[in-house]
Amino acid sequence: MGDFELCPDSILSTEMIAQASKRPSVIGLYGLPGSGKSFLLSELKKQLSHSQFDFYEGSDMISTIVPGGLVAFQRLEKEQKQHWREQAIDRIAETCRQSKKSAIVTGHFMFWSHEEQIRVYTPNDMSTYTHILYLDTSVARIAEQRQKDAKRRRPDLSAAHLETWQQAEISELMSLCQKHGILFSRLPEPPTNHLLAAMNYIRFSCRAATIPNASRVDAKISGFLTKSDLRTAVVVDADKTLSTDDTSVTFWEAIGTGCPLNGLFDSPLRYSETALLQATLLYEEVANEEDFERICTMAASKTKIHPEFVSLFRFIQAHEHLSALVVTCGIRRVWEKILETEGFSQKIQVIGGARISDDIVVTPDVKARIVTKLRQEGHLRIVAIGDSPLDLPMLEAADQAIVVTGPERNRSRSMDRFLMEAITTRGLKPRQCLLPGNVSPRLSDSVLPRMSLIGESFLKSLHCGRNASSYPRIWQATDKSAAKLLMSPMRDAANAGPTLRKAHGNVGLYLAWEFLPEIVGVEEYPTQHVQGHQVSGYRLQHETQTTIVALMRGGEPMALGLSEALPLAMFVHASCPDDIKREHVDNQRTVILVDSVISSGKTLIPFINQVRSMDKDICIVVTAGVVQDDALSEGRELSKVAEQHRVSIGALRLSKNKFVGSKGTDTGHRLFNTTHMA
Known part of the structure; x- marks a missing residue:
């Protein structure tokens, strides 16, 4: 449906459309003198509810408000005529506002004798009308009806002149309507029923104006x-x-008239609601229901x-x-x-x-x-x-x-x-x-x-919806052989300091390879093969937009190991939730919180809340060497927070042992050889 650019016109159009949505529904019947506007208005009076619509001949309203009527109006100077035309349409608009009715008004856009063009529309017309129906009657029929009209004396104009006049009106009106947020429809030449088409458009226009899209x-x-x-x-x-493919283009190509949508969407209306309503009217003009269905079938077959x-x-x-x-x-x-x-x-x-x-x-x-x-x-x-x-x-x-x-x-x-x-x-x-x-x-x-x-x-x-059953998403390797090998040096009381930190780092690297691809996915990137040609490589998805947070101090060795798998990720030390700053989260896609052991989750939960408070959509992942099984049970605080904030949890193993290390058995002290300070 064409490309889209923002520009000052589109901003003005938005403001203009907002103003338009507050105005009453006033529908103009336009066309050359002799095209049948008055006859159509008379027929609409018979068909439409007078409790919902008022009907006006524009010239009658002018005659009503101008002292001396139309005869006096015709003697006025151009500027004075302009004033009374503006007063007439303003009177109609105000009546509509007070009565809460829609109005249907016959009007003239220009008069064009043999040489002189006189445009008689006013700025007030453009700020009042919500829809203009143009009687696109053939010039032959117009010429015939002008000759037969015994009530009005009209200049004798050639078919070529009428054709030029009509095309000028249609072209200028279409442009003005797009500029001012007014719908524009051409009513086709009979034998298509002018009345039925007009009623269809009028009901559409009024529904669009009264019932929000x-x-x-x-x-x-x-x-x-x-x-x-x-x-x-x-x-x-x-x-x-x-x-x-763009099926709209395919549709108009099948008709063979050229696609009018590009011009519409390049207008000040852009892709506004009014523009899309106008597009609907263009489709209505070009094809009846049977033809529309046939062309849609053709367009579908080519797509x-x-x-x-x-x-x-x-x-x-x-x-x-x-x-x-x-x-x-x-x-x-x-x-x-x-x-x-x-x-x-x-x-x-x-x-x-x-x-x-x-x-x-x-x-x-x-x-x-x-x-x-x-x-x-x-x-x-x-x-x-x-x-x-x-x-x-x-x-x-x-x-x-x-x-x-x-x-x-x-x-x-x-x-x-x-x-x-x-x-x-x-x-x-x-x-x-x-x-x-x-x-x-x-x-x-x-x-x-x-x-x-x-x-x-x-x-x-x-498969992972947003409902309660989807979170927390838990990955664990408790029964895997690799996990048994990795957890052994961590549980060995003889290991402390650098040896234990190395063991925790190995677990972090393993968790990165084993679980993170399942949680965050992988992405392809180009890399140079040793033989000289380019091949595809793979890495964890959004690596450059990932923040690894080491929960201090026990989480640091494992976080450092995990960072080996994500060398481009940001690395943050956090002793308390406030250590996670907005700059650690903004423009990131994933935050990985790393701790060595999670018992009840009491320490972890404030960190989760801190991250989620900064970004409602960022992916939060928790990794740990050991997670107490009970902490993830339904109804437990960690389980509820993980569900609420859509947190994924990856652990080397889940433990049913509720032992919590302290003093000499505390993991943090063992990692950094500070058990004597416990």
């Missing part, structure tokens, strides 16, 4: 909130994410989902506690057909628009709202996947953010800049998936690490 979106996702067995939902953008997404959706489909939701600013029906072809229509819902019957539009803020609502009310873990700045609000609202990086010719040109801003100033911690796999990555691996949608570690992570 957010409320209608909430109704669309209510099904997700009633599925008690769900743990994780993957919320994914559609165009240029699921596929390299292929990336094989990685097909595999991911099959994995999701096979697990009851997983689900996926496709959220698109584009055409809902096309993506439903694509998913149906792949066999996913029963499991994967599509939320999108492009037709009045969809009853919603999906803006960037709507995407974020969906994610937030599923997280907060559904208590789901959300993985959000997108490709452009339009997806950033959604990515920032999710538990896990994945950026799809596609071919350079197709990808968003501005994404790098906005992505970097989100990472450096708002703490976003995304990863990127290259689709297809041979494309060049965005940014650097340290800033935007690579991942695979079909990688074992990612698929495993989907």
Whole structure:
């Protein structure tokens, strides 16, 4: 749907749209003199409720408020006419505000005799109208109706002149409407029923003005909130994410008229709600329901989902506690057909628009709202996947953010800049998936690490929801042969000082290799082979954005051993929670708290709270040589805190022995040969 840039116009547009949302619904009927505006207004009076609508001929309102009526108005100077036109539309707007009704008003944009063009719209028109319906009647019919009109004497104008006049009005009105946040629709030439089309647009416009789009979106996702067995939902953008294609472009190419969306989204409206409502009207204008369905089928047949997404959706489909939701600013029906072809229509819902019957539009803020609502009310873990700045609000609202990086010719040109801003100033911690796999990555691996949608570690992570049963996540090696070998020198009373510190360091290194890949994952990076060519190497994920915290003093030797596996990680000594500063957490992805022994967890818990208070989303990992089994039992304080703050715990062994070392048996004293000071 085009690229996205922030600019002063888009900021002004946001302010303008906020103002527009407070104004009453005033719908203008425009078209050349003789196009049928008055007749259509008369028919609408018969069909629409007078308790909800007021109906005005613009010229009648002018006649009412100008002393001497229309005859006197025609004698006035240009500036005086402008004043009374402004007064007329202001009177209509004020009446609407007081009556709480919508208004339908006939109006003129310009008069154009043989030589002179006179534009008669006013700034007040542009600040009052919420929707303009333009009667796009053929010039032949207009000429015929002008000749037959016995009530008005109109200049005899050629068909070519009427055509030029009409096209000028349409072009200028479209531009002005986009500038001022006004919806614009062209009513087609009969035999299509002007009345039915107008009523459809009017009801759409009034519903959009009176019922918040957010409320209608909430109704669309209510099904997700009633599925008690769900743990994780993957919320994914559609165009240029699921596929390299943009189905909106494919749709308009099938029509052969050129895609009008780029011009719309390049206007001051940008990707606002008004812009997406206008896009819906463009789809309504170009195709009836039957043609729309046919073109959507054609567009769907030309669009292929990336094989990685097909595999991911099959994995999701096979697990009851997983689900996926496709959220698109584009055409809902096309993506439903694509998913149906792949066999996913029963499991994967599509939320999108492009037709009045969809009853919603999906803006960037709507995407974020969906994610937030599923997280907060559904208590789901959300993985959000997108490709452009339009997806950033959604990515920032999710538990896990994945950026799809596609071919350079197709990808968003501005994404790098906005992505970097989100990472450096708002703490976003995304990863990127290259689709297809041979494309060049965005940014650097340290800033935007690579991942695979079909990688074992990612698929495993989907099983870990945000509900109580997911945490604490505990890894332990109690019964493994390696653990038995490593724990022996630690338990040997003859070992102390450097020998014992070395044993603890070995355990730290083992825990890093054994458990951290399962908890934080691994990432690929390029390295030079001894034979001279480049090969892929692997390291623990987000190594440069990891902080290792040695809980002093007993945790230091083990933390030093663990740091050998993460040589690029930050290393911090902490004797108390306040020793963990904000600079140790900001822009980091993982904090590893290291202690030698955890008995009840009483000492550890304040450190966990300190980290979580600084970053609500950062991954917290606790590693220790020994953890008392009872401390992790349901209902114990450490277990509750680990559940609340989503903490993963890795231990060399779990112990049922509740012995707590003191004086000569205290681990800290043994490590540093200070037992005589106990």
